[in-house]
């Protein structure tokens with residue numbers, strides 16, 4: 001699909017949301033896209049004795065579920081701006097966590113947290129080996145910075161913000177079940193932007209599709225910005241799966 005055709009498809013659907021693929025999200029994720037056992041072990045270590053925790057982009061609740069298995073005493077709040085994702089989290093976790101249907105760009109919860117994290121949620125890092133790229137679901141730089149400021153305002157002094165690392169994105173296709181195939185394609189748009197195309201097909205017929213445009217910021221620029229927000233980088237964890245900042 002060329003740029004002009006993509007732009008017209010973006011116009012026909014809601015671009016930056018997960019509603020187009022939320023019905024297929026879990027089958028993709030639980031077929032090896034993320035390793036939730038490893039992720040939640042690492043996060044449990046990073047969170048330590050902290051109790052009040054905010055997940056940025058809780059999605060269908062897969063990380064939250066794993067975290068609670070590791071530490072049932074956690075008081076978890078799951079934030080997401082896609083109603084159909086949050087509805088699945090509610091089905092999965094019922095009263096075990098609190099839910100906030102909010103966009104992080106206007107985050108306002110009226111309470112603070114000892115830790116916050118994002119696993120492919122609002123933000124993440126792409127691991128390029130010698131450096132990281134900061135990757136944002138909010139594709140406008142000023143709005144992204146405003147949102148990070150709001151997150152830091154919701155952290156207590158000494159509180160941590162942990163962002164998961166991912167491998168560089170590639171184009172590929174893989175069967176998820178006998179019937180269902182997942183494909184993704186990355187389209188570089190220039191100016192630090194790329195669009196990821198998620199497609200689910202059954203017998204070669206597209207059953208769900210979503211386009212998401214991401215903003216990439218070099219790691220040093222984002223460390224400097226966190227510095228301006230009063231956060232120091234604690235760096236990578238021992239398994240190189242998370243990068244953590246701490247509010248001073």
Ligand SMILES: C[S@@+](CC[C@H](N)C(=O)[O-])C[C@H]1O[C@@H](n2cnc3c(N)ncnc32)[C@H](O)[C@@H]1O
Nearest residue numbers: 057058059080081082085103104119120121137
């Ligand atoms: C790839 S999913 C990750 C979900 C979950 N953390 C997991 O690991 O399965 C990203 C989630 O972040 C949410 N999200 C993206 N941008 C957001 C924003 N600006 N405000 C709130 N949630 C957002 C999406 O709706 C989606 O549910």
